[in-house]
Amino acid sequence: MQATFTHINEAWAQLLITRLYQHGVRDICLAPGSRSAPLTLAAIRLQDTYPQLQLHTHFDERGLAFMGLGLCRARRRPVALITTSGTAVPNLHPALVEAFQTHQPLVAVTADRPEELVGCGANQAIVQPGIFSHHVRAALNLPTPDITLSGGWLAQQLDLALARLHGPGRGPVHLNVPFCDPLYGTPESADFGPWMSDVAPVVTAPDPFPGFTMHRIREPVIFVAGQLDPEEAEAVLMVARDYHVPILADIGSQLRLQDHPCILPHPDLLLTVTHIRRRLKAMNQVIQFGGRLTSRRLNQWLADFQGRHWLVSPHEDGLDPERRALQIQASIPEFCSQLKIPVQGDLGIAPLQAQVIEQLELALTYPFSEPAAARVITDTIPDDMLLLPGNSLSIRLLDMVARPGRGNRCITNRGASGIDGLVATAAGLATGHPAGATLLLGDLSLLHDLNSLALAARSPHPLVIVVLNNDGGGIFNLLPAAAHKDHFQSFFQLPHGLTFRNAATLFGLIYANPDSAGAFQKAYTEACRRGDATLIELNFPSNQSSRIIRGLIKTLEEVRFEE
Template sequence: MISTKKHVQQLAALLHQKGINDVIISPGSRNGPMIHTFVGGGLFNCRNVVDERSAAYFAMGLAQALNKPVAIVCSSGTATLNYAPAIAEAFYLNIPLIVITADRPEYWIDQLENQCINQKGIYSNFVKKEYNLPLEESETELWQAAREINECLNAAISGKPAPVHINVPLEEPLHDLLNEKLPNIKAIDAKGSVLDIDDASLKKLATELNAAKKILILAGQQNPDSKLEKLLAAYSKKTGAVVLKEHLANLNDESFCESIDTLMAAILADLPVDFQPDILITFGGHFVSKALKQFLRKNKASQHWHLSPANDHYDTYQSLTEVLQTKAMTFFSQLLPEVSENEQEYLQRWKNKENEVNQLRDKYILESPFSDLKVIAEVGQAIPENSVVHLGNSSPVRYALISDWAKNTTFLSNRGTSGIDGPMSTAVGYSSVSEKINTVLIGDLSFFYDSNALWNSYLGENLRIIVINNGGGNIFGLIKGPGESPAFQQHFFAENKFKAQGISQTFGLDYLSAENESELKDSLADLYSPTRKKPAILEVFTDAEVNTKTFRGLFKFVKQ
């Protein structure tokens, strides 16, 4: 049984024809025609998540895991506003969400009608394309709507993927049904093109690379890509170029450099000019490290080439000289045969410094008191190989990027907008279709903020949540400024005295806890036991003052 609303029928038919068959529904009445059609048509994998904010993040994680668009459907009014944080995150992480919002007819806007706000352009800064479906169902309006829906769905995945918004005004009756199949609506395809570098440009780039003594390649946040990893390793080996990456780049070759924050601390205390690149090549998404940005802004490369199929002019390091409209895979595969073998002096300088820093880091952590730094180092060694780790923002993502981890770990984090509001919901969506162990590493404030992530039926036995409970927002004790303010304790740190045990019981998860190193080792062994068949929360309690002192002490130790 499907809705009698023809625009809704068309929308569902085109989604199905384009292979967009996963739909996250939040219950409501105004979106009833969509619910009836998506569920009753029998062609869609429909999941129900009540909290719209959590539902949108869940869909984002699901889209990452499936590597394809996911649709989200909600009612009108504030339900639509609750989608906004995840839509913004998806926009900056290039994740294609198909946002479908029900709406009142335009004639009821601003007329004291219930559950009614102005929804036109509501996400305009964070969607690639938006379309307000017509209310009437004449042949011409249905033709126009089908064309616009096609264009929206194509836009979501063409070029740089991003969310799109389709707003659906609906008149009552909302729940009249037909015992029919979806109509056959013409799907319009949009083919992408491969962006190769032309011969003249290739020769010019190769000449400049061969002349450069210090080439630095920054690999930003991206999904795992084994082919690109092998190609970068071969390029670095041949040319002596340094590949610098954080864990979120998901590149694991041992010839690459990581541990960036501690590495930067040592470099800045040494002779930064020795590490200053002649040519900087960047691709991928965000970097977490503020120190890296400061280093490259103060020690600018003579040339900065950014690789972007979407022609993005990202001048993060204030030295951009050229945007190359191509993929990293294409760029390095075309350049590798053209460049000459070069000396390894620059690469060896980076690797020597990294080895020195890592030895100091390991010594410091081994001798340090029980703290967030030690906890996350232990977690990194305890999780099984070939796992997925979802890093919460603020402290966890920064600590995690200092530590070593089990081999073949995939790292994900909501670094598009870097908010604390949806990491667990995103992880639950991802883990619901993942066959691997999925660990969420999250702070206490972020855990409580997003606790509705556990309020659904899709928690798999592969889900592990590690809550670092340091009594508040410890990130503000780590960075300079807030800790010296008289408003720190109440308004920055936001002291938290609650525990996760009650939430664990409410949603039916196993609960473990640890307050010292011995308890932590035992709890981690239990958490990752091969016999565990149920999702679980491990809450680790640390002292904020000890955390701050230990974290700052690490960088002083490395600088020495």
């Protein structure tokens, strides 16, 4: 590490950035700012030493943070965010909330004014320590750089906080870093070798998973798959295959889009059928892997389940809203390797599944609709391209209608299920994944994150943004708010009358506006083949999807199925 600097600020910042790299950070997302200049310049300098270090910039801290979250999810390693002081800092909060809920190792490095400038009317000075207190796994409020505090002391403090980027309790970390003037150093150079002489190597030893007891299983058993990483999903599917265990898989489980005899297709729709629910009553035990399930019907079925319910997760956070499940903290692959289940017989619901699929196909035939658009995406998406469903209506449509097949990795922001930052997250995913990413989101979600189209336009890999424009909050047509007709539009749906052609032009994105399933499939296929970003806008009547979905559910609830 370089030992000659012009100022303690330079040495302090250089050691901090180096320590981030040694803890696994290979991507740093930077917003412009003056107080953060020592950190930014240190990151730039260190690219010569560490060619793998990549720097990403954006003018908006909120979008920058969600881009970092997307990079974190795509590359599955820690990502750092660097901002200046003041209101730049709380703009990171939404992404840190999502990272906290989903245990993503995001590091917020926030430059700050020295303590004596806070609370006295100084410019761009707010109380920053503890600002993310409930939504980070560790926080470190450093003093201003001081030559009397050795580099070894600084490295030790950083290591204690950054250790929370690893292991079963991992998650976001906040480093608050005040700097005094002069920020950029002086004309004179000094040897900081003695100051750094007591810096010890990084030792990363994440906390082990706690031990668990494998209780006796009450067969027959059914698996429920929530939000899982690929290796967790693979372990669940392997044990299901060995013992013929059926799986009800969430769209974020990495199993829902796979075509396999154990994975029940369209679980959200299957659970509307009386005969299928009756067959599932024969189950004596549910083993659920991961949480944050999308389907309301699946959540309700679990709430009403009368047998034994285990919930296995590598994290200690509670994931059962009903607080009835026995939660087991364990590595899911390790847990699966120890599962022993008597080989089970077939559920006998294949004819019923076929009839559900038949009714679904009829509902998707005409007219071209939002559910039909979701189906086109899952039927057409290239192998290995990532899929990011936006929250609200988009993820529910994919969970409901996606046809199993390609098994693409599906990444969701279901920690807090917000509609903010989806474009930026997708830009991070596409930047970090050579096969690119598809984002399906609603019009309000796109309006919420419109300036992140600047990030999308710089994507080095294919990025396809498909916006379902139903002129407002279409999800509310499926919620009780729809019954309040006098207030529904003004306070829930919020129609805006906007379209996105000019937004695509403003940010330099390729734009398409197909009006049929065939035209959409053609536009989507072409967009996936490009190496840059495309915005595809699909316009639909505000209540079309709700009518189609309600009609389909009513048919499935009332039709006399033949077993």
